[in-house]
Amino acid sequence: MIQNISMKQFIKKIVLCILMSSFALFSQADALRKQSDKIPEYKVIKVIDGGTVSGKAVFTSEKVPKDEMLTVTSNREFCGEKIAARKYIINKDKGIKNVVVYLADISSGKDIPAQPVIVDNVKCAFEPHVSVGFIGKGNMAVNHNSDPMFHNIHAYITGRLAYNLGLPEKGKEIKRKFYKPGLMSVTCNAHPWMLSYVQIFHHPYAAVTNEKGAYSIPDIPAGTYEVRAWHEGFGDISLGKETITPGKTSNVIAAFK
Numbered sequence: 009m010i011q012n013i014s015m016k017q018f019i020k021k022i023v024l025c026i027l028m029s030s031f032a033l034f035s036q037a038d039a040l041r042k043q044s045d046k047i048p049e050y051k052v053i054k055v056i057d058g059g060t061v062s063g064k065a066v067f068t069s070e071k072v073p074k075d076e077m078l079t080v081t082s083n084r085e086f087c088g089e090k091i092a093a094r095k096y097i098i099n100k101d102k103g104i105k106n107v108v109v110y111l112a113d114i115s116s117g118k119d120i121p122a123q124p125v126i127v128d129n130v131k132c133a134f135e136p137h138v139s140v141g142f143i144g145k146g147n148m149a150v151n152h153n154s155d156p157m158f159h160n161i162h163a164y165i166t167g168r169l170a171y172n173l174g175l176p177e178k179g180k181e182i183k184r185k186f187y188k189p190g191l192m193s194v195t196c197n198a199h200p201w202m203l204s205y206v207q208i209f210h211h212p213y214a215a216v217t218n219e220k221g222a223y224s225i226p227d228i229p230a231g232t233y234e235v236r237a238w239h240e241g242f243g244d245i246s247l248g249k250e251t252i253t254p255g256k257t258s259n260v261i262a263a264f265k
């Protein structure tokens with residue numbers, strides 16, 4: 009009988025210990041999550057006669073990487089048999105499309121753009137493949153379906169699930185506000201080849217390069233800032249510090265090799 013009671017107490021203590029340590033682990037994970045969700049401060053000021061950073065993203069090595077053609081595994085009658093990955097869109101002058109060029113350390117400047125980022129589903133691919141989003145001013149991702157079939161939006165921000173929702177038919181739309189900065193990847197569970205990226209910023213100083221590899225970031229208040237560039241295949245690189253003077257344009261080349 010006595011043995012039985014002490015055994016019961018022992019088990020009770022073990023269970024309590026497990027509960028307490030898992031609670032501690034959960035609160036630690038929660039604290040880390042809250043820390044990573046913290047939005048850096050940004051102050052909106054009137055920018056008069058701001059400077060511009062513009063230039064080109066170029067591939068500087070000899071062997072230009074080829075874009076991949078991905079095999080379509082479902083809805084082939086509508087999507088076709090192959091779809092371009094659009095990872096490496098590099099023109100004859102080695103200009104790279106879909107590079108995000110941004111200021112890394114700006115804490116005040118012009119207002120956040122009010123227009124949302126539209127990520128459409130067109131012919132079984134996300135359109136655009138790469139875009140930039142901004143936190144604040146009602147800025148959000150509008151996920152639209154232009155296809156006559158089911159797509160779903162499975163989005164992650166810096167590796168953590170942001171949302172996972174269905175777009176069952178043509179014309180359907182899901183709107184979600186950006187809630188933290190970082191790289192948002194968008195996938196579709198129905199079509200595993202589908203992929204799109206939205207780089208989310210807490211300030212408006214970011215641009216995506218066009219098919220020539222060109223970009224322009226205007227209305228920057230005078231000061232010295234780090235310019236960085238990201239590409240889904242080449243990674244994120246620093247382009248060095250750039251001093252912005254009122255009304256002047258600084259040419260910054262984003263060289264990837």
Ligand SMILES: [Cu+2]
Nearest residue numbers: 159196198199
């Ligand atoms: Cu899909």
